[in-house]
Amino acid sequence: MTVQQFTDYVKKMKHYEEALNVIYWDMRTGAPKKGLAQRSEVVGTLSASLFDMETSEELGDLLSTLESKKADLDYVTLRLVEEVRKNYDQNKKIPPNEYKEYVILQSKAETAWEEAKATDNFALFLPYLEQIISWQKKFIGYWGIKNGSPYNTLLDLYEPDMTTDVLDHVFGELRKTIVSLVQKIATSPNKPETSILFKHFPRESQRALSLEMLAQLGYDFDAGRLDESVHPFMIGLNHGDNRITTKYDESDFRSAIFGTIHECGHAMYEQNIDEKLDGLPLATGTSMGIHESQSLFYENFVGRNEKFWEHNYERLQHFSAEQFGDVALADFLRAINMVEPSFIRIEADELTYPLHIMIRYEIERDLFNGNLQAKDLPQVWNDKYEEYLGIRPETDAQGVLQDMHWSGGMFGYFPSYALGMIYAAQWKHAMDKDIPNFDELLEKGELLPIREWLTDKVHQYGALKKPFELLQEATGEALNANYLANYLQDKYTKLYKL
Amino acid sequence: MTVQQFTDYVKKMKHYEEALNVIYWDMRTGAPKKGLAQRSEVVGTLSASLFDMETSEELGDLLSTLESKKADLDYVTLRLVEEVRKNYDQNKKIPPNEYKEYVILQSKAETAWEEAKATDNFALFLPYLEQIISWQKKFIGYWGIKNGSPYNTLLDLYEPDMTTDVLDHVFGELRKTIVSLVQKIATSPNKPETSILFKHFPRESQRALSLEMLAQLGYDFDAGRLDESVHPFMIGLNHGDNRITTKYDESDFRSAIFGTIHECGHAMYEQNIDEKLDGLPLATGTSMGIHESQSLFYENFVGRNEKFWEHNYERLQHFSAEQFGDVALADFLRAINMVEPSFIRIEADELTYPLHIMIRYEIERDLFNGNLQAKDLPQVWNDKYEEYLGIRPETDAQGVLQDMHWSGGMFGYFPSYALGMIYAAQWKHAMDKDIPNFDELLEKGELLPIREWLTDKVHQYGALKKPFELLQEATGEALNANYLANYLQDKYTKLYKL
Structure with missing residues (x-):
């Protein structure tokens, strides 16, 4: 029963991912430019829902239950549990407020990089790069x-x-x-x-x-x-x-x-x-x-x-x-x-x-x-x-x-x-x-x-x-x-x- | 505050609708045929999430709260409340299990209609048509x-x-x-x-x-x-x-x-x-x-x-x-x-x-x-x-x-x-x-x-x-x-x- 629940759950996550990917594809192959701002909000909403699913207690419980009876699982399920666990820990081990702060930094860093590249000015990008690196080091601390x-x-x-x-x-x-x-x-x-x-x-x-x-x-x-x-x-x-x-x-x-x-x-x-x-x-x-x-x-x-x-x-x-x-x-x-x-x-x-x-x-x-x-x-x-x-x-x-x-x-x-x-x-x-x-x-x-x-x-x-x-x-x-x-x-x- | 909450909520519903519409557009303008079965599952998942949002207690409460203080609302919000209420009642007044039964009938009726049309045999379609009509009459009963x-x-x-x-x-x-x-x-x-x-x-x-x-x-x-x-x-x-x-x-x-x-x-x-x-x-x-x-x-x-x-x-x-x-x-x-x-x-x-x-x-x-x-x-x-x-x-x-x-x-x-x-x-x-x-x-x-x-x-x-x-x-x-x-x-x- 748990295997079926778990499989259904991860398939549903993949559905969200697929919807997002259809949108990404569309945005890169001719979506009208005036619609892009609103489309980004759609991406934001679906991504947030997906992230909630990827880090939910429900998924954590399903993983723990299955990990406690590995001997009963077939090979596909074992690998599935292993991969989903990797992704789960990667997302879950970072405190949500810190991740949010990091995402905002990421966005600023990309803008700074664009400007630095356009004006050939590394100094503009350096402070952002330093912060990104120190965040990544912090994440490594969380991940191990x-x-x-x-x-x-x-x-x-x-x-x-x-x-x-x-x-x-x-x-x-x-x-x-x-x-x-x-x-x-x-x-x-x-x-x-x-x-x-x-x-x-x-x-x-x-x-x-x-x-x-x-x-x-x-x-x-x-x-x-x-x-x-x-x-x-x-x-x-x-x-x-x-x-x-x-x-x-x-x-x-x-x-x-x-x-x-x-x-x-x-x-x-x-x-x-x-x-x-x-x-x-x-x-x-x-x-x-x-x-x-x-x-x-x-x-x-x-x-x-x-x-x-x-x-x-x-x-x-x-x-x-x-x-x-x-x-x-x-x-x-x-x-x-x-x-x-x-x-x-x-x-x-x-x-x-x-x-x-x-x-x-x-x-x-x-x-x-x-x-x-x-x-x-x-x-x-x-x-x-x-x-x-x-x-x-x-x-x-x-x-x-x-x-x-x-x-x-x-x-x-x-x-x-x-x-x-x-x-x-x-x-x-x-x-x-x-x-x-x-x-x-x-x-x-x-x-x-x-x-x-x-x-x-x-x-x-x-x-x-x-x-x-x-x-x-x-x-x-x-x-x-x-x-x-x-x-x-x-x-x-x-x-x-x- | 409730107005903002309500507006955010209905905008999020629109995000789901927009994602579904990108997928519908894509399915009709050249999506590869071997991917369509899986894409339908994606549509199913997102539609179900949207339906949950459209019929949630949370939305019902927001509507009731706003309806209780209509005098304070601007015209756009008034019309918004009216439209969302109409859609809410339409979805909510049908008991979920009955709606599910109806959706299954719908799917069967469409298949029967296709066959009836292809073979010029109205009798094939008639029993489904009769059921569809009687369900619609039942819904009218719920809607008033x-x-x-x-x-x-x-x-x-x-x-x-x-x-x-x-x-x-x-x-x-x-x-x-x-x-x-x-x-x-x-x-x-x-x-x-x-x-x-x-x-x-x-x-x-x-x-x-x-x-x-x-x-x-x-x-x-x-x-x-x-x-x-x-x-x-x-x-x-x-x-x-x-x-x-x-x-x-x-x-x-x-x-x-x-x-x-x-x-x-x-x-x-x-x-x-x-x-x-x-x-x-x-x-x-x-x-x-x-x-x-x-x-x-x-x-x-x-x-x-x-x-x-x-x-x-x-x-x-x-x-x-x-x-x-x-x-x-x-x-x-x-x-x-x-x-x-x-x-x-x-x-x-x-x-x-x-x-x-x-x-x-x-x-x-x-x-x-x-x-x-x-x-x-x-x-x-x-x-x-x-x-x-x-x-x-x-x-x-x-x-x-x-x-x-x-x-x-x-x-x-x-x-x-x-x-x-x-x-x-x-x-x-x-x-x-x-x-x-x-x-x-x-x-x-x-x-x-x-x-x-x-x-x-x-x-x-x-x-x-x-x-x-x-x-x-x-x-x-x-x-x-x-x-x-x-x-x-x-x-x-x-x-x-x-």
């Missing part, structure tokens, strides 16, 4: 130190069981390989011709090509749709409704095509979770990093693969005769895989991207483990960019102020992006054993076996298995950055004839 | 007889204070005029050439023309958007977000163009309600009939007006050169105003449409006032069609089973459609005094003064004034069908050279 250090508590929010020990190790190894490659590429005479990328590609053609790509990758249009937004995203409303957005830039087709492929990876994860988890909080990706591994697998290992374009290049030329009609496939491939150290993370290429993440990770780790003060961030940031990427930001706007994450208190999140690349390379390595003709499938445009492999090893479980467990069972290994390092080494040595 | 007869209680749900006495009178007069016109037209040799209407009009061109029309009519695109759905509709999410949908039929452009104009009339009503009512249940149309008077005003008095097309015909030809390039404006006008008695209400022309409504009204009135049994409906229905329209349905599917309203227990709603036409003609008559150059404005495409007049007399008040009060103050008269009768008489005598 996990895995031996305060920052690990934050990592665990996004990547369960992740620690600085693990990250220091894998990022350390990977950094050496990447920095060395980047340095060699900088002096290589074999630079691609990239001006071909920036010609006019009509938006309607970009959309048509995006739709073809999605169909080829295996996206289920009966369980999703493609829309447009300022920043591409995927939103999982429920098992049968995982929507993608993309952005059409008529002078740079890459944002739409690679954005679509990336978001498709996210969407296919959620479309292929086992139906038995429908409506439960387990019917989602098991971590930020694993989710990102799905999108990056498709973006990099499929979408930037030579064989994929051997199959698709004619279609691309069909939709962009003016731009690519006379461009050889080899030149196209070198252009879309160009490497160029740059300041802005979200515009970085595949090879340098992890360096941007490592810099942020090291800063966060040192902030929370007591080795760095917020006021020193600009200096440390710029030094690290110079050391790892060989370039030094000239302004804080293009340096430490570029991302909004910290203004919202999101510490511990950045590593997921690089973890996604590491996981993705591990999936690829494991997949090669089961699908030795991977390249051949891409060449023929027969991508179904690839999606099915990922469904079998990753998608179906949703959050039923935790990241490390999923990885171990699918690949027989723990986290290992060597596969990514080897992939990057081989790929860029070849492309740049190093 | 309004204005002297049971059916008036139902009318009052959609059109406050409306009675069969009033309707018998206005419909009676109007019917004579229309039936006589229809009979004359039937024998007129001056029939329009209507085959020109049904040629290929590309959907993209229909959309482009629809957008132009909306801009011309005065639709605020910052407070709305145009989408596509199976049946056109307008949904008011909040003051700054009133969305329109239309339907593009490539072999009959009329559904898109006149559908868009019609829904625009609804949307402009809600876009122009006084801001002081924002977020309150009064920020909506004051009745179904008044709402319909706005859509029908634009559809008929603007959209089917000769002068309107003198301004717009070139644009139409621009978008449909193949179809209308060689068609004279006069022929186009006669075609879009053609009269032809037909069986299906939603396909009826402007002149015969009210007859469809009167038939349904008379049947409902007699059902609830005890003069008709459900089992006799097909016979009565067909007799009335023969008497009023001169045609007799050959099947119940194209007769009594065509509308879904009764399967959902919506009795009292149909009259609103015809009332909308009557009101619209009254607005037009009053407007003529203030805007004597109405036709000239249409000819120049300068429609703003028309919208402003309607805002001044109707829109701004939302539900602050009740229908009869609004009508009296704007036109100096009570409900009067003569203006509609005269308009139809003049228009069709001229068009058909009677």
